[in-house]
């Protein structure tokens with residue numbers, strides 16, 4: 019045995035062990051149930067259970083549709099199987115299929131916020147299966163049938179769809195068909211082939227194969243161009259005992275084996291079993307062929323084996339470890355999300371086709387770093403190795419679900435038709451991220467009056483990407499500072515469209531001399547000579563700050579490639595702090611699903627602020643909160659609680675609180691207090707019933723930079739919160755300093771805040 023082979027065997031063995039460990043610990047399985055209501059008191063108990071629970075029961079008894087109002091039904095899907103065609107493992111039975119069904123349920127929740135129960139029914143009797151699922155209608159808002167073998171799956175789905183008033187969707191049929199069709203449209207485009215001309219061979223005439231073929235037909239593949247091969251060979255008119263679905267696709271042909279069928283074929287779709295396609299078969303296909311070898315967990319032919327045979331091939335598998343993963347995970351969570359949100363009575367052809375086109379179109383778009391980061395890849399670009407979006411692409415939810423909901427509305431199966439598709443799309447962002455939902459609201463505000471924001475690091479590809487988003491969404495009018503040729507080349511390298519983006523090269527600025535003189539005037543009494551002024555103004559961030567000072571732009575966002583203080587310094591020296599403010603301060607907005615929005619300060623500027631600075635910081639961050647429509651409730655934080663310590667560190671916070679109270683009696687503020695008292699009103703009431711803070715604090719002012727900076731970073735990394743910032747507070751004009759290496763999303767977010775500040 020070669021070393022390579024031994025290594026591969028070893029890797030496979032390790033993966034198998036890892037998979038078992040993953041499922042076994044820290045507790046068996048992948049799912050648990052979580053309560054959505056509080057259950058900590060006698061009162062809660064009487065509401066959640068008897069006697070309170072009787073009320074919604076009575077309501078639903080009178081009006082069954084109220085079940086969508088008072089129970090979890092509207093968001094609950096049953097993932098139902100009998101395990102008769104579990105992945106490509108065959109009929110392993112209901113019990114052994116449970117890990118797959120739990121997996122589907124987890125994906126429903128994780129990707130689209132849909133709750134799902136896995137239900138494994140121990141029966142091969144079609145009638146018994148149908149009756150069992152039918153009687154579960156009161157529990158669910160939809161049924162996702164999974165891994166049920168053909169031909170039983172066809173009758174089961176057809177009967178249940180007819181007999182139930184909720185969507186019934188066999189994922190292995192339609193989910194697979196939708197993703198495969200989206201991949202087909204894109205692969206054909208790249209191979210330069212017309213859908214009407216291609217000859218397609220399917221290995222596997224079961225659930226997935228038949229549904230894929232039907233959808234291919236709807237998209238334009240002629241019926242007679244489709245050839246099926248099953249476990250007995252080519253499905254032809256001379257065969258006996260073909261089931262109804264195979265009969266419909268039986269061709270009059272002399273071809274008998276898979277090798278015969280694949281010769282000269284343009285497209286091969288494998289939805290059968292591992293390893294049945296040989297290299298010679300790949301070699302015998304037409305020019306520029308397409309192979310989708312989708313059997314799971316191992317495809318009909320391994321990706322490297324097929325690619326080794328030809329260099330004009332576009333290849334996809336169901337696996338995540340090679341390019342082009344065609345897997346129904348890209349469909350079922352989003353399709354059900356859209357269907358549930360409009361209370362669709364079924365998932366019809368129009369909804370399926372809408373999903374196909376939404377996915378195909380998405381693959382042609384520029385891929386954001388949130389996706390590349392999740393896959394540890396530098397870049398994905400529409401092409402032979404990227405014909406379909408990645409399963410963890412967060413945009414899939416935002417494209418597929420609205421497309422499905424819209425199609426349901428237009429085709430008349432939506433009981434709650436979608437009225438404003440943009441508002442619906444925005445509401446979906448909440449499922450993915452609480453911060454994104456907050457930012458979406460801010461973006462909408464920014465869009466009402468977009469401002470000219472200059473980026474001194476305009477040559478950096480992250481800034482180019484951010485600028486592209488800012489223009490696309492109408493958030494700002496970005497001005498990219500830098501060498502025009504360099505910006506254009508870099509944009510071309512990264513496939514970034516520069517339309518409507520202003521490029522500003524300071525070397526060509528007609529007002530350059532005037533700008534240098536103005537800088538010299540400003541800094542001459544700080545020891546800057548005219549020669550030094552020339553040199554300083556050659557630094558982009560210095561020039562950008564002068565542009566803002568001279569009101570040639572409305573705001574500056576800088577700092578992507580520098581240490582924070584290096585970009586902060588010119589901002590302070592040139593733009594300066596607002597009237598009456600002794601210094602700037604930094605803030606982060608910390609957002610979490612469970613705890614809402616909190617404002618943290620000072621997180622980036624003042625190392626050991628005195629009471630005056632602390633008080634000013636509290637005022638400035640309260641203003642930021644108000645800009646974001648949050649009524650500030652300020653806690654002045656310390657290790658001490660209302661005088662329990664007389665250490666100078668505690669006294670300075672108490673002193674800052676007194677200053678605040680005197681100057682701004684209208685503010686809701688108290689301190690010095692500990693973080694738990696700030697966030698837990700009950701605890702505060704018990705121990706300090708005199709405290710003048712009402713409810714939970716949402717503005718947390720930290721006693722020093724160590725505390726503020728460490729706290730927001732811990733919440734970001736360990737606490738499951740998302741942070742937006744750093745926001746620079748107290749400046750005379752709108753300027754923000756990024757942290758070195760910020761993501762595109764962070765650059766966009768900070769620009770949004772800069773625009774709001776400039777409005």
Ligand SMILES: NC(=O)C1=CN([C@@H]2O[C@H](COP(=O)(O)OP(=O)(O)OC[C@H]3O[C@@H](n4cnc5c(N)ncnc54)[C@H](OP(=O)(O)O)[C@@H]3O)[C@@H](O)[C@H]2O)C=CC1
Pocket residue numbers: 102103104105106107165166167168189190191194221222223224225226227247248249250288289290291294312313314315335336344345346347
């Ligand atoms: N990547 C993805 O997203 C998905 C992949 N799949 C994969 O597709 C495969 C089939 O799933 P599904 O359609 O649900 O299962 P079914 O049991 O409904 O169908 C299996 C089909 O494979 C055929 N088959 C079995 N052995 C061979 C063989 N040696 N040569 C040719 N055909 C053969 C069967 O033939 P016969 O009719 O003669 O019994 C049958 O037509 C599985 O491997 C599954 O993992 C399925 C869904 C999604």
Ligand SMILES: CC(=O)C(=O)O
Pocket residue numbers: 104105106165189190313314336345346347
């Ligand atoms: C992915 C899937 O559903 C299957 O292989 O059966």
Ligand SMILES: [Mg+2]
Pocket residue numbers: 105164165189190
């Ligand atoms: Mg399946």
